[in-house]
Amino acid sequence: MAFYDRMFNGLGLRDWCGNAGADSSMSMADLLAQANPSAEVNGPVFPFPSLDALNDACPAIPPSRDFVASVETGFLAIKDGLKLVLDPLTQPLSWMLEFALLAVESVPWWLMLPVLFVLVWYASRSKPVTIFVVLVFAFLGFVDHLDAAMQTLSIVLVCTGISILFGVPIGIAMAKSNGFQRAILPVLDLLQTLPTFVYLIPLIFLFSVTEPKLYGIAIIVYAIVPVIRLTDLGIRLVDRDVLEAANAFGMSAPQKLWGVELPLALPNIMAGVNQTIMMSLAMVVIASLVSAPGLGVLVLRGIRNLELGVGLVAGLGIVLLAVVLDRVSKAALARVSATHKHH
Amino acid sequence: MTEITKTEPKIRIRGLYKIFGPQPQRVLPFVEDGMGKDALLQEHSHVLGLNNISVDMMPGEITVVMGLSGSGKSTLIRHINRLIEPTAGEILIDGADALMLSPERLRAKRRADLSMVFQKFALLPHRTIEDNAALALEVRGVAKSRRRTEARRWLDRVGLSGYECYYPHELSGGMQQRVGIARALTSNSDIMLMDEAYSALDPLIRSDMQKLLLDLQVELLKTIVFITHDLDEALRLADHLVILKDGMVVQQGEPQDILLNPSDPYIEDFVSDINRARVLRVRSVMRRGDTNGHAYAGDVDADANLESVIAVSGGDTTHCYRVIEGGAPAGELDMKDVVRALVPRVSSSQTAA
Numbered sequence: 001m002a003f004y005d006r007m008f009n010g011l012g013l014r015d016w017c018g019n020a021g022a023d024s025s026m027s028m029a030d031l032l033a034q035a036n037p038s039a040e041v042n043g044p045v046f047p048f049p050s051l052d053a054l055n056d057a058c059p060a061i062p063p064s065r066d067f068v069a070s071v072e073t074g075f076l077a078i079k080d081g082l083k084l085v086l087d088p089l090t091q092p093l094s095w096m097l098e099f100a101l102l103a104v105e106s107v108p109w110w111l112m113l114p115v116l117f118v119l120v121w122y123a124s125r126s127k128p129v130t131i132f133v134v135l136v137f138a139f140l141g142f143v144d145h146l147d148a149a150m151q152t153l154s155i156v157l158v159c160t161g162i163s164i165l166f167g168v169p170i171g172i173a174m175a176k177s178n179g180f181q182r183a184i185l186p187v188l189d190l191l192q193t194l195p196t197f198v199y200l201i202p203l204i205f206l207f208s209v210t211e212p213k214l215y216g217i218a219i220i221v222y223a224i225v226p227v228i229r230l231t232d233l234g235i236r237l238v239d240r241d242v243l244e245a246a247n248a249f250g251m252s253a254p255q256k257l258w259g260v261e262l263p264l265a266l267p268n269i270m271a272g273v274n275q276t277i278m279m280s281l282a283m284v285v286i287a288s289l290v291s292a293p294g295l296g297v298l299v300l301r302g303i304r305n306l307e308l309g310v311g312l313v314a315g316l317g318i319v320l321l322a323v324v325l326d327r328v329s330k331a332a333l334a335r336v337s338a339t340h341k342h343h
Numbered sequence: 344m345t346e347i348t349k350t351e352p353k354i355r356i357r358g359l360y361k362i363f364g365p366q367p368q369r370v371l372p373f374v375e376d377g378m379g380k381d382a383l384l385q386e387h388s389h390v391l392g393l394n395n396i397s398v399d400m401m402p403g404e405i406t407v408v409m410g411l412s413g414s415g416k417s418t419l420i421r422h423i424n425r426l427i428e429p430t431a432g433e434i435l436i437d438g439a440d441a442l443m444l445s446p447e448r449l450r451a452k453r454r455a456d457l458s459m460v461f462q463k464f465a466l467l468p469h470r471t472i473e474d475n476a477a478l479a480l481e482v483r484g485v486a487k488s489r490r491r492t493e494a495r496r497w498l499d500r501v502g503l504s505g506y507e508c509y510y511p512h513e514l515s516g517g518m519q520q521r522v523g524i525a526r527a528l529t530s531n532s533d534i535m536l537m538d539e540a541y542s543a544l545d546p547l548i549r550s551d552m553q554k555l556l557l558d559l560q561v562e563l564l565k566t567i568v569f570i571t572h573d574l575d576e577a578l579r580l581a582d583h584l585v586i587l588k589d590g591m592v593v594q595q596g597e598p599q600d601i602l603l604n605p606s607d608p609y610i611e612d613f614v615s616d617i618n619r620a621r622v623l624r625v626r627s628v629m630r631r632g633d634t635n636g637h638a639y640a641g642d643v644d645a646d647a648n649l650e651s652v653i654a655v656s657g658g659d660t661t662h663c664y665r666v667i668e669g670g671a672p673a674g675e676l677d678m679k680d681v682v683r684a685l686v687p688r689v690s691s692s693q694t695a696a
Contacts, residue, residue, distance in 0.1 A: 245465035248424055249479050249530065250453030259481075263469045 002056035003047050017058035075202065083206055090213045093162065093220075097212035100154035101293065109146060113137055124331030132327065136320045145295065145317045152294030152321060155287075156280045159216060163224040163276045168269065171231025172257070181232065188225050196222060196286050204290060215287035222283045226275035234268025235261050270333040277325050285318060295321070351438060352399035353534065353566040354423060359396040359432030361418055361590075364389030367430040380589045392418045394590040396432070401583065402533070403564035405556075407598075409577040410587035416570045419587070420538050423568060424457040425449055436534070454483050458527035462539035464519045466511040472498065472522050473507035479530030497525040501555060517548035521555075528559070537569045541576065553579055574613055578602070578622045586610055599627035603684065615687045620650040628684045629666045631674040639665040645673060649681050 008017050047053040055063040104112065116137070121130045140149045174181040199218045207214040238261050246260045262269075288296030295314045302311020362370060362383070370387045380391040393415045400406040410416045421427040422434060425441065434441040436456070444452060458479060466475045474481075477494035485493075498504060501521040511519055520540060527535050537556075541549045553576060560567065571577050577584055578598045585595040594606045602622060605611040626645040643652050645668035656662045660678045667673065 239465070241461060241463045241465040242467060244426060245459065245461055247426055248453060248457070248459040248461075248536075249482055249526075250450040250455075251482050252450060255482060260467060263467075266469075 002053070004049065004054055004057035008058050013058065017060045075205070079205055086206060090207075090217060093216045094211050094213040096158050096162075097155060097216050100158045101151055101212070104150040104154045105147070109141065112150070113141075120328055124328050125335055126331045129327050129331045133324050136324050140317055140320065143313060145298075145313065148293070148295045148298060148314070149317050149321055152281070152284055152296065152318070153325075155215075155219070155284050155292060155294060156277060156321075156325065159219040159223060159280045159284075160273065160277050162216075163220050163227055163280070164273060166220075167224045167227035167272070167276070168231050171228045171269075171272075172235060172262075174228070174232040175235035175261075184228070188228060191221060192225050196283060197289075200286075200290055209291050212292075215284070215290050215292040218287050218290070219280050219283040219292075223276045223279040226279065227269070227272040230268045230272030230275070231265065234265030234272075237268065238264045267333060267337045270329070270336055274326065274329040274333060277329055278322060281318070281322050281325060350402060352435075353402040353437065354398075354400040354568070355433075355435040355438075356396055356398045356400075356419075356422070357433040357435070359393050359419075359422060359434065360430045361392035361415070361422065361427065362389050362430045363392055371430055391590050393422070393429075396587075396590075396592055398585055398592065398595060400566060400568060402566050404582035405560060405567040405569055405580050406583045406585065407569045407571060407577040407581035408585045408587060409571055409574060411572055413589075414587040415590040416572075416587050417538055418590075420536050420568055420570050423534070423536055424453055424459060454479065454530070456532050457534050457536060458530040458532040459536040459538065460520070460523045460527050460540040462542050464511070464516075464523045464543075466519060466522055466526075468511055470510075471507065472503065472509050472511065472514070475511065475522055476525040476529050478526055479532075493529050493531075494525070497528045498522070500528070500559070501525045517544050517552065520544060520552065524552075524555070528563075532565075534566045534568070537567060539570050539572070542572065549576070556580065574617060575622075578617065586613070598622070599624060603627060611687070617687075618650075619685050619687065620653060621648055623649045623684055625649070625652060625666055625676055626668065626673075628680050629674045629676045630680070634665050634672040634675055639663055639675070641665070642667050642672075643676060644668075649684065652676065652678075652681060 008014055051062060051064045051067060054061045117130060117134055120133045124130065137146065137149075140146050170184065174184055196218075199221055203214050203218055207217075242260060242264065243256070246256050251259065284292055284294060285296035285299060288294065288300050295317045298314030299311050299318070301307060302309075302314060360371060360374060361367075362374060364370065364387070367389060370383060370389045373387065374383060374391060374394060378386075380394070383389050383391050396415075396419060398406070398408075408416045408419055418427060422429055423436070423441075425434075425444075429442065436452075441449075441452070467478070470478075473491065473494050476498050477490040480490040480493055495504070495507060498507060498521075501524050503518060503521050503525065506514065506518070511522065514522070520543075523540070527537075541552050544552060556567075556569075557580065569577075569580055571580075581598045583595065584598040584601055586593045586601070588609055594601055594610055599622075601610065602614050602617065602619065605614055624645070625643055625647050628649065629645065640662040641655065641664055643655065643664045643666055645666050652664065656664075656678055660682055662678045664676045664678075665672055666676050
């Protein structure tokens with residue numbers, strides 16, 4: 001006798017439900033009740049009206065496991081259609097990641113590292129930062145982690161680049177339209193609160209694990225949020241007096257965007273880029289679960305095989321890489337901010 | 344009025360209303376029927392910005408709009424280049440209806456004919472002084488080399504040569520506003536709108552900048568609309584003075600006239616603290632007409648201020664001077680009239696109390 005029997009009887013739904021108890025399949029609870037008749041008396045007096053509890057009283061209502069199964073079949077049903085659209089759209093991402101990984105693999109270190117250091121100097125214009133970067137890569141090379149570090153770095157840079165490419169225009173559109181901002185903000189909140197592993201589950205079904213875009217998408221979806229948010233914020237914070245002056249001198253909308261809004265929002269956008277880089281790096285480690293190469297693989301090996309040393313050294317490498325990326329992007333940010341000082 | 348003026352006004356504002364709020368058109372009839380600012384706010388929660396403003400601004404003159412904060416002066420100046428759209432009324436620039444301009448034409452008008460100087464300077468912080476000054480030409484699409492020469496010419500004219508490659512934050516407030524003025528001048532527009540341009544500057548620099556503007560105006564003869572809350576500044580610069588209160592024009596006319604004949608207790612209070620000897624000029628106090636038959640103590644110029652006349656007379660009130668205007672005698676000036684003019688008319692609000 002299930003708790004909700006009386007309710008269904010009272011509503012006159014007994015015929016629709018079919019006969020309760022007698023011919024419905026036995027649940028574990030029923031078996032326990034048979035084995036120990038006093039259990040039903042001691043069971044919950046007023047169970048939550050969940051699918052399982054209602055199913056006990058009325059077999060026409062599906063149990064919870066059917067609900068979970070239907071989510072799965074639902075996803076599998078739209079999977080092919082989704083894949084048909086997403087596969088070609090995201091193919092360039094695979095190519096870019098493959099190219100970047102091939103590049104760091106095939107370019108010899110004595111060419112790659114100097115180019116990297118020159119880029120660091122060009123971005124930061126700071127001697128201490130450049131020297132620090134040289135020392136870090138010398139150390140990583142010395143302990144034979146240079147290849148893995150460069151793979152991680154190349155994935156981070158490709159994903160950050162694409163995040164900026166899409167994030168900045170989305171941020172601009174959000175700053176220009178309150179409606180669009182209202183629509184996008186919940187999505188950004190969702191992306192930031194969703195546990196990172198949850199992204200991976202649908203992606204694994206959509207794309208083959210051998211494709212780089214699988215982890216590429218996971219990283220970008222996770223890391224694009226700050227650059228969108230801070231572009232939106234930066235453009236909304238542009239000094240209204242300056243914008244008024246731009247209007248008074250007859251600037252057109254594109255002239256205002258390129259000549260006033262984006263340059264004045266640049267310090268904020270750069271802060272967003274810094275965050276995006278750091279989040280890409282955090283995600284690239286998790287993404288090694290789905291075949292992203294680099295330092296994350298070594299960390300994973302450390303966990304799987306309990307190889308403490310391997311895991312710790314790779315972890316140190318990731319920390320050093322994070323500090324390098326943070327310092328260089330912050331130095332670039334400081335350089336931009338210096339020319340933006342007010343009064 | 345229209346027949347007597349020799350030239351057409353450059354900017355003509357007629358019956359201009361601005362009401363801020365969700366439904367300005369709905370409450371407009373109440374305002375036209377004479378509802379005041381406070382009543383409108385309390386009964387309809389709309390803010391009355393401008394109430395039936397009509398002003399003519401002549402070409403080549405400095406029209407000063409003066410009022411305390413909240414009087415609507417900044418709102419008024421923003422209507423001229425339509426940074427704010429009016430609720431009702433007419434704005435004619437060179438006889439053409441400025442409210443009819445399409446967005447495209449309005450931008451072209453702002454680029455070519457209307458430049459503006461701002462209270463907070465509003466320079467682009469990421470650009471050098473030279474690039475800031477050249478803004479208007481850049482927007483218009485003028486070639487870089489010409490932009491450069493024009494910007495440098497005007498920066499030099501406002502006393503900033505040598506600072507072309509600095510950034511705004513490296514300059515003092517007064518220098519930043521010089522850049523603001525150079526930016527407006529570089530655009531070579533007929534009309535210059537100056538929104539409390541000097542209010543953020545300290546008194547000595549402000550005085551310098553006023554002189555700079557007057558010097559420039561002698562050669563450029565632009566139509567300048569100048570907003571200020573400072574009566575001394577207004578009297579120094581104005582050819583035509585408009586006094587606003589609560590979005591309404593309380594009095595407008597020649598500044599000397601307003602000073603000698605305030606039409607309203609509000610203005611009497613306002614002008615009572617002014618150094619009249621420095622502001623009033625001989626032409627406002629002199630007796631026009633025959634200059635024969637008297638023994639004059641000397642000649643004074645019609646544009647000289649009373650302070651200088653008192654200095655010449657040595658404080659002797661028995662003197663009488665012949666006034667020279669445009670090289671010819673125009674009338675006489677009795678020192679007794681001078682002394683009388685220095686005493687402000689007692690405010691009618693004070694006499695009532």
